[in-house]
Amino acid sequence: MSEKVKIGLLGLGTxxxxxxxxxxxxxxxxxxxxxxxxxxxxxxxxxxxLDLLTDNGELLVNDPDxxxxxxxxxxxxxxxxxxxxxxxxxxxxxxxxxxxxAKHGKELFELAKANNVVILYEAAVAGGIPIIMPLKLSxxxxxxxxxxxxxxxxxxxxxxxMGNEFSEFTTVLKEAQELGYAExxxxxxxxxxxxxxxxxxxxxxxxxxxxxxKRIYREGIDKISPIDISYAAEFGYKIKLIALAQxxxxxxxxxxxxxxxxxxxxxxxxxxxxxxxxTIEGDTVGKVMxxxxxxxxxxxxxxxxxxxxxxxxxxxxxDYPLPMMRCQHSDDAEYLEIGNIxxxxxxxxxxxxxxxxxxxxxxxxxxxxxxxxxxIQKGILEDGCARIVLLTEKARESDIQTAxxxxxxxxxxxxxxxxxxxxx
Amino acid sequence: MSEKVKIGLLGLGTxxxxxxxxxxxxxxxxxxxxxxxxxxxxxxxxxxxLDLLTDNGELLVNDPDxxxxxxxxxxxxxxxxxxxxxxxxxxxxxxxxxxxxAKHGKELFELAKANNVVILYEAAVAGGIPIIMPLKLSxxxxxxxxxxxxxxxxxxxxxxxMGNEFSEFTTVLKEAQELGYAExxxxxxxxxxxxxxxxxxxxxxxxxxxxxxKRIYREGIDKISPIDISYAAEFGYKIKLIALAQxxxxxxxxxxxxxxxxxxxxxxxxxxxxxxxxTIEGDTVGKVMxxxxxxxxxxxxxxxxxxxxxxxxxxxxxDYPLPMMRCQHSDDAEYLEIGNIxxxxxxxxxxxxxxxxxxxxxxxxxxxxxxxxxxIQKGILEDGCARIVLLTEKARESDIQTAxxxxxxxxxxxxxxxxxxxxx
Numbered sequence: 001m002s003e004k005v006k007i008g009l010l011g012l013g014t015x016x017x018x019x020x021x022x023x024x025x026x027x028x029x030x031x032x033x034x035x036x037x038x039x040x041x042x043x044x045x046x047x048x049x050l051d052l053l054t055d056n057g058e059l060l061v062n063d064p065d066x067x068x069x070x071x072x073x074x075x076x077x078x079x080x081x082x083x084x085x086x087x088x089x090x091x092x093x094x095x096x097x098x099x100x101x102a103k104h105g106k107e108l109f110e111l112a113k114a115n116n117v118v119i120l121y122e123a124a125v126a127g128g129i130p131i132i133m134p135l136k137l138s139x140x141x142x143x144x145x146x147x148x149x150x151x152x153x154x155x156x157x158x159x160x161x162m163g164n165e166f167s168e169f170t171t172v173l174k175e176a177q178e179l180g181y182a183e184x185x186x187x188x189x190x191x192x193x194x195x196x197x198x199x200x201x202x203x204x205x206x207x208x209x210x211x212x213x214k215r216i217y218r219e220g221i222d223k224i225s226p227i228d229i230s231y232a233a234e235f236g237y238k239i240k241l242i243a244l245a246q247x248x249x250x251x252x253x254x255x256x257x258x259x260x261x262x263x264x265x266x267x268x269x270x271x272x273x274x275x276x277x278x279t280i281e282g283d284t285v286g287k288v289m290x291x292x293x294x295x296x297x298x299x300x301x302x303x304x305x306x307x308x309x310x311x312x313x314x315x316x317x318x319d320y321p322l323p324m325m326r327c328q329h330s331d332d333a334e335y336l337e338i339g340n341i342x343x344x345x346x347x348x349x350x351x352x353x354x355x356x357x358x359x360x361x362x363x364x365x366x367x368x369x370x371x372x373x374x375x376i377q378k379g380i381l382e383d384g385c386a387r388i389v390l391l392t393e394k395a396r397e398s399d400i401q402t403a404x405x406x407x408x409x410x411x412x413x414x415x416x417x418x419x420x421x422x423x424x
Numbered sequence: 425m426s427e428k429v430k431i432g433l434l435g436l437g438t439x440x441x442x443x444x445x446x447x448x449x450x451x452x453x454x455x456x457x458x459x460x461x462x463x464x465x466x467x468x469x470x471x472x473x474l475d476l477l478t479d480n481g482e483l484l485v486n487d488p489d490x491x492x493x494x495x496x497x498x499x500x501x502x503x504x505x506x507x508x509x510x511x512x513x514x515x516x517x518x519x520x521x522x523x524x525x526a527k528h529g530k531e532l533f534e535l536a537k538a539n540n541v542v543i544l545y546e547a548a549v550a551g552g553i554p555i556i557m558p559l560k561l562s563x564x565x566x567x568x569x570x571x572x573x574x575x576x577x578x579x580x581x582x583x584x585x586m587g588n589e590f591s592e593f594t595t596v597l598k599e600a601q602e603l604g605y606a607e608x609x610x611x612x613x614x615x616x617x618x619x620x621x622x623x624x625x626x627x628x629x630x631x632x633x634x635x636x637x638k639r640i641y642r643e644g645i646d647k648i649s650p651i652d653i654s655y656a657a658e659f660g661y662k663i664k665l666i667a668l669a670q671x672x673x674x675x676x677x678x679x680x681x682x683x684x685x686x687x688x689x690x691x692x693x694x695x696x697x698x699x700x701x702x703t704i705e706g707d708t709v710g711k712v713m714x715x716x717x718x719x720x721x722x723x724x725x726x727x728x729x730x731x732x733x734x735x736x737x738x739x740x741x742x743d744y745p746l747p748m749m750r751c752q753h754s755d756d757a758e759y760l761e762i763g764n765i766x767x768x769x770x771x772x773x774x775x776x777x778x779x780x781x782x783x784x785x786x787x788x789x790x791x792x793x794x795x796x797x798x799x800i801q802k803g804i805l806e807d808g809c810a811r812i813v814l815l816t817e818k819a820r821e822s823d824i825q826t827a828x829x830x831x832x833x834x835x836x837x838x839x840x841x842x843x844x845x846x847x848x
Contacts, residue, residue: 022565022708122562128709130554130562137561138546138554141446141729267715270694284446285552285726288716291691292709302709305565 005312006032008060008091010082011073012053015096015123017045018301019070026305029312033060037073061086068311070304071095072123080104087111087119092315094307096123096300102197102213105204110330118314120307125198126151126276128299129292133306135205135280142282144206146246148423151198153274153294154182154189155221155241159259160272163229163238169222181274191220192241192257199243202278203255207247209333211255217338219258228348228418231389235346235374237261238269242423254336261346261422267291339398344373344422347390349407350414353380357412361390364410368403370395385414391422429736430456432484432515434506435497436477439520439547441469442725443494450729453736457484461497485510492735494728495519496547504528511535511543516739518731520547520724526621526637529628534754542738544731549622550575550700552723553716557730559629559704566706568630570670572847575622577698577718578606578613579645579665583683584696587653587662593646605698615644616665616681623667626702627679631671633757635679641762643682652772652842655813659770659798661685662693666847678760685770685846691715763822768797768846771814773831774838777804781836785814788834792827794819809838815846 005028009016012034023029035057060066061082069086071079074097083093083100088111095101101108101121112119122132126149135144150156154176161172173190176182188194200213221241232239242260247253262269267289271277276294281287293299351357358375365372374391381387392400400419407413429452433440436458447453459481484490485506493510497503498521507517507524512535519525525532525545536543546556550573559568574580578600585596597614600606612618624637645665656663666684671677686693691713695701700718705711717723775781782799789796798815805811816824824843831837 018708025565129712130558133562134554134558137734138557138730139726140733141449141726267691267694270691282726284442284722284729286717286720286723288553288714290712290714292712296710298708299710302563302565302706305708306562309564310561 004028004030005067005315006030006065007068007070007308008032008063008066009034010057010060010069010071010079012036012043013072014297015072015300015304017043018297019072019304020045020048022298022301022305023308026309029308032066033063035060057082058085061089061091064089066091067315068092068094068308070308071097072304073097074099076100076103083108084111087115087117090115090117092117092311093119094304094311095119095121096304097121098124098194098197098201102200105201106210118311120310121201122307123300123303125201126278126290127292127294127296128302129276129278129290129294130303130306131202131278131290132205133310134290135202139280139282139285139288142284144280144282146244146281147199147202147206147278148242148244148268149199149202149278150240150268150271150276151243151278151294152189152192152195152241153276154186155195156272156276157181157274158190159221159224159229159239159241162224162226163233166226166230168226169224190222192218195241195243195257199245199255199257203245203253203333206245206280207253207333209253209331211253211333215255215335217256217258221259223418224259224420225418228346228420231346231348231376232261234376235261235391236264237422238264239420240268240271248336251334252336253333254341256338256341259420261420263424266423339396339401341397342394343397344394344424345390345392345400346418346420346422347392347404348417348419349388349390350381350417351386351388352412352414353384353386354412357386358388360410360412361388361407364403364406365390365392368395368399368406370399370403387417428452428454429491429739430454430489431492431494431732432456432487432490433458434481434484434493434495434503436460436467437496438721439496439724439728441467442721443496443728444469444472446722446725446729447732450733453732456490457487459484481506482509485513485515488513490515491739492516492518492732494732495521496728497521498523500524500527507532508535511539511541514539514541516541516735517543518728518735519543519545520728521545522548522618522621522625526624529625530634542735544734545625546731547724547727549625550702550714551716551718551720552726553700553702553714553718554727554730555626555702555714556629557734558714559626563704563706563709563712566708568704568706570668570705571623571626571630571702572666572668572692573623573626573702574664574692574695574700575619575667575702575718576613576616576665577700578610579616579619580696580700581605581698582614583645583648583653583663583665586648586650587657590650590654592650593648614646616642619665619667619681623669623679623681627669627677627757630669630704631677631757633677633755635677635757639679639759641680641682645683647842648683648844649842652770652844655770655772655800656685658800659685659815660688661846662688663844664692664695672760675758676760677757678765680762680765683844685844687848690847763820763825765821766818767821768818768848769814769816769824770844770846771816771828772841772843773812773814774805774841775810775812776836776838777808777810778836781810782812784834784836785812785831788827788830789814789816792819792823792830794823794827811841
């Protein structure tokens with residue numbers, strides 16, 4: 001490369017600062033312009049060249065010198081319209097914006113194809129962990145039939161801390177907010193929206209289908225109690241917020257985000273704190289796992305810069321882009337409804353101290369095709385009631401829901417405290 | 425690609441059979457010829473086309489139709505001369521041959537450069553786990569300063585089984601041989617040669633230097649006893665055969681293969697059985713880990729085919745190969761001698777039952793700059809002696825060796841049973 005490739009940086013927050021700092025290593029790339037919201041904000045960068053800053057994103061997307069637009073502002077507005085214009089102006093896109101790709105990927109990829117540019121988004125999923133490029137390139141010999149990940153560091157930090165300290169969710173959330181590991185409004189992390197965007201992106205790659213993020217079944221971690229984590233440990237599991245994508249024999253996809261018991265025999269169970277991990281099961285490779293930092297200034301910059309370099313290596317070649325750099329899917333996925341999935345389940349409930357409770361539970365489960373694997377009752381609680389914990393074998397979700405309704409309306413049962421799916 | 429790319433397959437053993445089976449998925453690739461040692465051997469492939477087989481490897485390397493030679497026979501002869509001739513004839517090479525790349529990589533890469541072809545070898549390290557391509561492509565923004573891996577499935581299987589069953593090394597080795605997890609001559613696995621080839625390859629990539637495999641410090645697992653594994657568990661560790669590559673501030677490389685205590689806080693400690701894993705620490709990404717099947721017919725084929733596809737996508741382009749597909753290093757590494765490394769150590773010894781033993785150990789350690797972190801003695805053995813286990817803080821290897829010599833010659837010490845380095 002004789003001349004430097006000029007890039008435009010949209011955003012100079014945490015990730016943008018990381019990109020600014022690390023990109024200096026590469027003599028063949030130059031940041032020509034950086035668009036920020038507030039020109040007067042103090043930046044955490046030692047030798048920042050303030051001449052590069054503008055508060056007008058249009059300047060970047062309309063600059064013919066800029067070959068690659070790097071978008072690290074996040075969210076839909078103004079990222080979406082600016083990226084669209086940049087693509088129409090023939091610029092390649094590198095983005096860390098999971099929400100944008102998950103919600104508007106279809107429109108963006110079609111636009112990119114029409115304009116013969118590429119959109120790379122390694123940093124949108126699992127921060128610094130290489131996952132999208134390995135899926136497209138290194139695992140190309142595989143039909144991937146299952147992918148399960150811990151894709152949200154905030155919730156993994158909260159669950160780990162709850163388990164280590166036997167603390168309640170609300171207490172640990174507050175600590176996480178004070179440490180800066182959770183947002184002031186924690187909804188996107190805690191309720192699984194963030195993980196849902198990410199699994200939508202990964203599922204679209206492994207199934208080569210367009211995924212509608214609204215069709216992803218989603219439960220948050222706010223109902224998890226330290227009691228659940230203790231029972232999990234007793235059974236040989238940890239509780240993790242799992243993002244799962246798998247397909248059934250008929251080609252329907254089963255994509256969901258919810259807490260799960262994860263067997264300690266699985267490396268995934270040992271991914272603690274803010275770490276992320278992705279396990280991939282393919283027909284050729286078997287099962288592989290990638291883990292590491294899922295967020296942060298420098299880890300995320302590591303992925304953004306890898307994408308920039310991939311594009312820089314392609315610019316000027318006569319027949320780019322490479323097939324693997326294109327997004328090829330155009331078909332919409334067909335979905336397996338949540339009622340039709342099968343899983344093992346953990347059920348924690350409070351029973352009145354009356355005779356025949358266990359027998360009654362057994363009968364309800366039996367007639368709904370649910371085999372019990374374990375049942376634990378440890379004495380009687382102070383109020384005279386009993387806490388009973390069930391672990392089922394594999395059952396159909398709709399059967400579980402029917403059984404839970406019957407259990408709930410049974411006079412010997414006071415309350416169903418929690419139900420969590422189980423992954424062996 | 426309008427015309428099929430023709431490849432030649434050198435070898436039809438375990439990996440070759442996997443390649444044969446999986447490559448059929450790809451309509452743009454065709455196996456033109458397969459060279460085998462024995463034409464009459466029964467093949468574990470349903471619909472094998474016997475017309476493709478020859479026992480003359482020269483036919484492949486001299487066939488102008490064949491654009492890519494895939495070498496999966498292993499070892500130096502006849503792989504080395506055949507590959508050299510293939511390169512001279514302008515063919516790209518995909519190989520799973522760790523020994524060949526580790527020992528003769530320099531000559532091969534120079535020859536490849538002179539002939540404008542590439543050599544890809546993803547399958548040579550960690551079987552199906554994508555590691556070389558992610559290092560070269562996805563982690564390109566990083567200076568990698570440490571890489572630690574479990575790179576040999578046989579020894580990991582043996583150590584896991586020894587720990588689970590409290591069995592001796594020789595017993596478990598025999599079982600592993602019966603199960604086909606260990607070779608009849610287990611030396612290459614058990615003594616760490618196999619792992620040394622692999623870490624040499626990875627180190628050459630991360631340090632961008634030529635690594636002499638003979639300079640890699642190496643210890644096997646044959647001295648590990650179930651007692652060591654029990655003590656490790658008590659201290660919060662597992663014992664793994666670790667292949668390590670790191671550089672010090674002066675740019676010297678520290679590359680070694682030996683058993684280590686690995687803290688259970690590390691995901692690496694939870695990689696059990698025949699699985700492999702690699703952790704990579706970079707200045708930008710922090711620490712990432714890749715794990716999965718390190719061997720086997722299909723997992724290894726997954727990596728071989730990814731490499732073939734990478735080359736097929738490049739063939740016919742005007743300005744290939746991509747920079748990341750080339751091997752750029754030409755400088756020899758400088759080595760940190762084993763005496764100059766620092767580590768924590770586990771020391772297991774037998775003392776005579778005489779007064780002042782512990783005090784004496786403490787004095788010897790102290791004057792050799794070794795701080796003790798833990799010391800355990802559990803009662804007196806049947807013969808009246810005592811087993812003492814020490815865990816040190818970080819110390820210099822040469823100081824440890826001096827101290828061990830003094831301890832050995834001390835009248836109160838009967839025997840130093842084992843010394844194992846510790847990784848937190």
